[in-house]
Amino acid sequence: MQPKGKTMTKVANTAAARMAKRWTPPNGRVQEHADIKAVIWSYERGLRACVCIFHGTKVKPVEHCYLATADLRDQFIKAWVMQRREQKADEQARTAKANQDIKEFFEALEIGSIFYTLSGYEQTNATFYEVVGRVTANSAVVRPIEQDQIEFKALAMYGHAIPRKGQYTGAECVWKVKQRFPAVWTPGQKVNISWYG
Structure with missing residues (x-):
């Protein structure tokens, strides 16, 4: 005032x-x-x-x-x-x-492509997305999808994650590259994940 x-x-x-x-x-x-x-x-x-x-x-x-x-x-x-x-x-x-x-x-994306990001503090979490709509030079319409976590090593505290295509966990959104750079998932690929505690 x-x-x-x-x-x-x-x-x-x-x-x-x-x-x-x-x-x-x-x-x-x-x-x-x-x-x-x-x-x-x-x-x-x-x-x-x-x-x-x-x-x-x-x-x-x-x-x-x-x-x-x-x-x-x-x-x-x-x-x-x-x-x-x-x-x-x-x-x-x-x-x-x-x-x-x-x-x-x-350029590598098309409808049906899957990519993932990694994040976490004292752990590594994987989040998978499926491309369900228009792809431009710097964005894509995607939906987050389920994943299976397999091959857990309890003592080593790590395992692998693989996506479940078509098993959506959220609504469509426009995804752009921000802080966490993504990687395109290839069929059969096992993504390393880990945890602490």
Whole structure:
């Protein structure tokens, strides 16, 4: 509730507004590396060669330190930029692979296909789905199905699960890849499951 006689001012939480709050050193020299979204300030404080690095839209620096000489500072900056570019390349490669895996997964589906996901904490649970409707490039109409759990090893606390096609346990839904990536089930395949306790 707004206090009587006072006007509330809404502060924009945009990237530009956040970056405008950043501290900038007096008489500093700035480098901008748009490819890795980094802004790097070099400055001197007494006899110290200082560096302040901001990444993305963060208000606080990810690095703020001083080195004994300007040469050491330049080496530090060069190494940091190189490392960040390598990290970005790795991230892009992982994203490209994930996108390709998703594409290949949905291309392999058709009505009647069965796939499963694995989940659990200190155990491995399998959930099976049968494709019952339209398949697109990133989704499919599915229904969850029953499973038989077989070959239990009580002491080892593991066994196998196999799906029961057509034995539905829930309504139709549109399934998309989210956190748990699925695997297509092949006839005769026994899916490992386990438990603890």
